[in-house]
Amino acid sequence: MLHGAGGRGEPPGGSRDRSPRSAGGDPVTAWRAVVGRPVGALCLGWLVVVVTACLGADLLAPYDPQEQDLTAVYSGPTGAHWLGTDQLGRDVLSRVLHGGQVSLLVVGQALAAYLVLGCAAGVLAGYRRGWLDRVVLRVSDLALSMPAVVILLVVLAIFPHDESAAMVTLGVLSAAGLARVVRASTLAVREEPFVAAARVAGLSTPKVLVRHVLPAVVGPVISLVALVAGSALLVEASLGFLGLGVQPPEPSWGGLITEASQAIYRQPWLLVPGGGVVASTAIACAVVGDVLRDATDDRTSREPLSWRRMRTPVVRRAGGPADDTAVLSVRGLSVRLEDGTTVVDDVAFDVHAGTALGLVGESGCGKSMTVSAVLRLLPPGAVVEAAEVRFAGRDLVALDERGMAGVRGGGIGYIAQDPVASLDPLFTVGSQLAEAVRHHHRGATRDEVRRRTVDLVEAVHLPDPKGVLAKYPHQLSGGMAQRVAIARALAGEPSVLIADEPTTALDVTVQAGILDLLRELRERTGMALVLVTHDWGVVADTCDKAVVMYAGQVVERADVRRVFDAPRHPYTEALLAADPNAAAPGARLPVLAGAVPAPGHWPDGCRFAPRCAFATAECARPVAETVGHGGSHRCVHPRRDTTTGAAR
Numbered sequence: 001m002l003h004g005a006g007g008r009g010e011p012p013g014g015s016r017d018r019s020p021r022s023a024g025g026d027p028v029t030a031w032r033a034v035v036g037r038p039v040g041a042l043c044l045g046w047l048v049v050v051v052t053a054c055l056g057a058d059l060l061a062p063y064d065p066q067e068q069d070l071t072a073v074y075s076g077p078t079g080a081h082w083l084g085t086d087q088l089g090r091d092v093l094s095r096v097l098h099g100g101q102v103s104l105l106v107v108g109q110a111l112a113a114y115l116v117l118g119c120a121a122g123v124l125a126g127y128r129r130g131w132l133d134r135v136v137l138r139v140s141d142l143a144l145s146m147p148a149v150v151i152l153l154v155v156l157a158i159f160p161h162d163e164s165a166a167m168v169t170l171g172v173l174s175a176a177g178l179a180r181v182v183r184a185s186t187l188a189v190r191e192e193p194f195v196a197a198a199r200v201a202g203l204s205t206p207k208v209l210v211r212h213v214l215p216a217v218v219g220p221v222i223s224l225v226a227l228v229a230g231s232a233l234l235v236e237a238s239l240g241f242l243g244l245g246v247q248p249p250e251p252s253w254g255g256l257i258t259e260a261s262q263a264i265y266r267q268p269w270l271l272v273p274g275g276g277v278v279a280s281t282a283i284a285c286a287v288v289g290d291v292l293r294d295a296t297d298d299r300t301s302r303e304p305l306s307w308r309r310m311r312t313p314v315v316r317r318a319g320g321p322a323d324d325t326a327v328l329s330v331r332g333l334s335v336r337l338e339d340g341t342t343v344v345d346d347v348a349f350d351v352h353a354g355t356a357l358g359l360v361g362e363s364g365c366g367k368s369m370t371v372s373a374v375l376r377l378l379p380p381g382a383v384v385e386a387a388e389v390r391f392a393g394r395d396l397v398a399l400d401e402r403g404m405a406g407v408r409g410g411g412i413g414y415i416a417q418d419p420v421a422s423l424d425p426l427f428t429v430g431s432q433l434a435e436a437v438r439h440h441h442r443g444a445t446r447d448e449v450r451r452r453t454v455d456l457v458e459a460v461h462l463p464d465p466k467g468v469l470a471k472y473p474h475q476l477s478g479g480m481a482q483r484v485a486i487a488r489a490l491a492g493e494p495s496v497l498i499a500d501e502p503t504t505a506l507d508v509t510v511q512a513g514i515l516d517l518l519r520e521l522r523e524r525t526g527m528a529l530v531l532v533t534h535d536w537g538v539v540a541d542t543c544d545k546a547v548v549m550y551a552g553q554v555v556e557r558a559d560v561r562r563v564f565d566a567p568r569h570p571y572t573e574a575l576l577a578a579d580p581n582a583a584a585p586g587a588r589l590p591v592l593a594g595a596v597p598a599p600g601h602w603p604d605g606c607r608f609a610p611r612c613a614f615a616t617a618e619c620a621r622p623v624a625e626t627v628g629h630g631g632s633h634r635c636v637h638p639r640r641d642t643t644t645g646a647a648r
């Protein structure tokens, strides 16, 4: 049966632009990717030449495909017959071109059935769910389990030599695979806020499907169609070769191969034109499909910060020495994007084994970029500069890409902002956890991998581990998905776990459960935690130290208790005052007016000055970090240190 392959990949690590439209669903981008790769362009060019030549056979073929010349049988290539002649002296080039018309027509019929049925069933099942979804899944299971060749033989027994009937049947049977892929893409896109918004806006279901859902699945579909076209062509040629398809003297590519095989000792050359055109066209379809799949694969193109886009260059710069007692110590870390804007500026922090560090700040302050820079998982074109990133005694700045690949997941685990989006909708939890276990425990037996996946699910306290392993990501609640994401991050037994907003999308009770789990894992394994958050409640509950970021810089760093009791930077103070967790019932919640300036528009002096109630002319000068009393701040008018009484 003809199945398109779905690529597998490591989980994405980023958070920006989750729209499936950018998930490689854009056909223009996909075709550009094909043309941009020499092998893709070559194969696409070959397909265009073959299809055009066959469609224009009436004009291009030098002879009538049936015209015989018994004085020139088995002639081999000559000036008059470029590809030679066959046993009846017929021109082989003309027969290849006309035969291609027949073969491509029936392949086209198979693809039409494949596309119409696969897309319609997949979109309706994924969008409507319920009984329709169950029926489509059962029917596709049935179709996938049926031996396609036997069914084709039955169809050809009922409709002798009717290649169209056989190929349409093939398309229908193969559509089961497409329906499943389209269903999975539709399931993902139907939960997108823009689809919900379209529904709320009153768009009818067909309009929502055509305008919002179908465009998102176009990318995977065209790559599958190209892959399936190659396989269908081979099936058509095989039917012709077996004498079950188009009958002589009508030319077809399969028939040409049969005729050539009968004259293999007399004129071996004859096998080259027929066999060559079938093989090269099928290979070209497969290569184009493969390149398209790479270009449209969610897992490679969805996230700018994906695990696959990890060739972020790193440049060493001058800066203070790392703290050797910390498991992760960062000094002078900056991130510059492709357009030259700096989004993270000279950040430093330390995390010790068994402790938790909270990276706090408003949205856009550079928290996610900072942790992504440590892992070197940044958007294409971004550059990391660092004096030192020391992890477990190793200098990560000196590591090449191979070395970093070993650190990711194994040494430093990462949990992305959106746990559901980081799980592949096409595979069960079990297969995704097993993939992570196999990656980190090379050589583990099947039983060991299975045991370890169950252990991981148990470690994150998910009830009924076997049931959970059999589930697909869309069957998990947000809290379950987050626990699965944590389990997968634990597969490599990391010594540092970075969690980017691990509780943002969860309700309060589930949030508390996840934080308890992270705390318990830290205590049990001695792993260090870095939590990226804008929620002071998470910092208070889970962290030992806090690093407050504003406009790409660290503005304050101290023990959590100290930050809560006596914040030194006015930004920290204002952020704490605006924290709803600490608000007095009935009292108005103070609001921090204004917004974080965008990168590239940062003031020269203190970046917080335009929003600061205590700013003076002094603040227009660059402000250095002041270190002391177990912390640091970057302010010329720090708030009173109530723990010592010092104004500065």
Ligand SMILES: Nc1ncnc2c1ncn2[C@@H]1O[C@H](COP(=O)(O)OP(=O)(O)OP(=O)(O)O)[C@@H](O)[C@H]1O
Pocket: 015, 016, 304, 337, 343, 361, 362, 363, 364, 365, 366, 367, 368, 369, 370, 379, 534, 598, 599
């Ligand atoms: N892929 C990207 N391309 C261009 N700019 C980006 C990209 N990702 C982030 N930025 C910019 O970098 C800056 C820092 O973003 P970052 O995501 O690190 O902030 P954050 O503090 O983690 O915010 P949030 O809590 O919203 O994730 C922002 O101004 C953001 O617009």
